Amino acid sequence: MADVQRHVAEELDRIAPVIDELGRRFTDGGHELALVGGPVRDAMLGRQHNDLDFTTSARPEETEAMLKGWADAVWDVGRAFGTIGCRKGDWQVEITTYRSESYDPDSRKPDVDFGDTLAGDLGRRDFTVNAMAVRVPGREFEDPYGGVVDLAHRVLRTPGRPEDSFSDDPLRMMRAARFAAQLGFTVDPAVVEAMTAMASRIEIISAERVRDELVKLICAPYPRLGLRLLVDTGLAELVLPELPALALERDEHHRHKDVYEHTLTVLEQAIDLEAERLEVPDFVARFAALMHDVGKPRTRRFLDDGSVTFHHHDVVGAKMTRKRMKALRFSNDDTDAVSKLVELHLRFHGYGTGEWTDSAVRRYVRDAGDQLERLHVLTRADCTTRNQRKADRLRRTYDDLEARIARLREQEELDSLRPDLDGNQIMEILGIGPGREVGQAYAHLLDLRMEHGPMSEEDARDALLAWAAQRQ
Template sequence: MPAAPPPPLQIADAQRSVAAELDRIAPVIDELGRRFTEAGHEIALVGGPVRDAMLGRHHNDLDLTTSARPEQTEKLLKGWADAIWDMGRAFGTIGCRHGDWQVEITTYRSEAYDPSSRKPDVDFGDSLEGDLRRRDFTVNAMAVTLPGREIVDPYGGVVDLAHRVLRTPGRPEDSFSDDPLRMMRAARFAAQLGFTVDPAVVDAMRDMASRIEIISAERVRDELVKLVCAPYPRLGLTLLVETGLADLVLPELPALALERDEHHRHKDVYEHTLTVLEQAIDLEATRLDGPDFVSRFAALMHDVGKPRTRRFVEDGTVTFHHHDVVGAKMTRKRMKALRFSNDDIDAVSHLVELHLRFHGYGSGEWTDSAVRRYVRDAGDQLARLHVLTRADCTTRNKRKADRLRRTYDELEARIAQLAEQEELDAIRPDLDGNQIMEILGIGPGREVGEAYRFLLELRMDNGPMTEADATAALRAWAERR
């Protein structure tokens, strides 16, 4: 299972960590500090890089803030940066690359959302402290001035970092009114850093959840992806559900909290789902190039069809027949609403639809033909399907869990054996389209496709055939028609 959130941070350790990180990035910050101050401007390292430096995390993407206007920043970067871009100029941001370093420099600013607008009104500010006050959380509202390397922390970010708590620099209601996406960011940072969220922030999220509706689906999607791919996604997802934000951005998840699982155990489907997600994360470490969003989101969505398919039987049991198919359709609809790519939508919904397939395997009754179809239907999602299927076993019955694991081990072994013998990952009929047309004496058309599908099913049932046997079978099929 994922590691527990880290223990409190010692301030002395944070100070040592930030000093070491500043030495590491000195080739960038020292020269930029000199260039800007000699031109009469202020400049400081700010936000995430300062926070992560105190946590002992290193990266080569640096955010800085300055009193210089964008055109002045661009001028000062020329001759130092290897490349410069200005896509964020409207927001005061100029980006550049210097060797292996990616740098974004933003003019001091203040921004606020109109109650009915999805886009912020941006005004340039005139002080570092004012710029820090507009930031989302105190742990992101710290700066290091350059070139002097003085830590500026007007809102207690160091203390909050030490206690691993998320607070806003000012009133959370004001912060979330300025930018409602910060409510999603609170959940994302909880998931990424393993932090708790200040009760006042949670209350504001609950009271203002409906404000998230003015934010574009793309921005919500991006925060959700970061949350799901974080080390502790349960923390963030639980916060979304408890504050009512999930009702608006991912309503299928809180809907599970009211459903009992099909075996009437103590856990509901919501808790089962979070456990499956955590077990999928544990498995992806060795089976996938994780963190893997598709695998994790499939785990999160695999049972969303249960509320709509729940039926009570006379003997007191409950069934969820076809919840895999219904859940796949619901998953596709939700991901489209969140503007996911077609590739991601297809992959996740396909996994949701297939997640129950293994349970027909029994204790190994599948024929080789059934194993081939399992591989064919999974397609390029087979490795992820292995992860999802194994993660979906959350029983506390050790004997049953061991039996399911051994059975799936056996299925994977059979897949590997057949793959080695038959190249399962590229299953094709034993005759191609040109051969079909030549043997049957026909031209391109629907009948060629029908013949191709017949030969593919034959290949699934019988395994590889010789060209002569495939030809005889094709002729017999044509005669029967």
């Protein structure tokens, strides 16, 4: 407890330029103001925040008036929910009127009612560890629901009955999984029971809000905890059904309990690798790891000798991934990137012990495009064998592939691989104008470039003329 008090005191001193002056402004205006939620929780965990959330007795228009002359910028996009935002130097601040909100059983949008007390506002929050507050400027600590104890025990509980909380806002079930993944906390059995009983309630929540929670979960330090909770409660069946489907399928190598367990291991190994190669955390690489085998259930075939195959699960999985990401309203860029990685995740296994030609290596780089580093991460993470000799062999083989890519990249500028003649040169040599034939000639020269490496301009011209002559 002494450490918690010290962490909080240090954090409050750090953010004093905001909380002291802002607190005085609201107090002088006859209103209450309290730092609340994540910033208070994380202060106790020794984590710093530059995004500060406050709750107040002031109504939005009163909050906006008190921020003028103090904040560098003010915005009111959350006014309908009682929230006014502002920026002060490096600080991002959101101030929300005391409130209570609930969902109509058939509505995706909450009905917002403003409240009058801090205790009432804290009672409507999702979990006790987020239902703590510090009144400012006096710095009095408020914890009516035992959040400090739950924080010490690393457990997620709701301030009231979880059934009431999830009925008010079903997205809180997703948030339970997300906070488990972010904080490494366990979830109270009563909360798990309510999530299981009420999982279908998530269907009234918009795809965009579900997507945002899923991204935060996957980018958290312990995503396995959150994903397991989604699967065990049945929520995953509704928001990411491809994941629980994997638990029904035996891995063809029989080295894992099932493809589901293998997938979670690949995700964790990708996280370990991303620190060396990618920005951290990297959602695209992590989601590709999570989705890389989703095509297996649909492609499983049992052979007469008792073995099982999953032919073309990479292609099928890429299509399934694209469909799911579109349903969750992901951006086209993220959808394209993840789908490409899923489709390419098996490509390396054709490399054998290094038999690929330079042409095959060039095609590997070209097909991966700007996802090459992520493909390196996914391919390496996909090795979950417990056979150390085999694991070492696969690692050395991929090391060899990356070394060959590096050599070719240095020699041939692989990242900007193009034919040895551009479109204007093709048209001039063939005496034609823009059209389909130019694209076909370009593709032919690119194939030659991939197969044989760089050509001189004269050799490329001869090859182009030979191609054109064959077409006549």
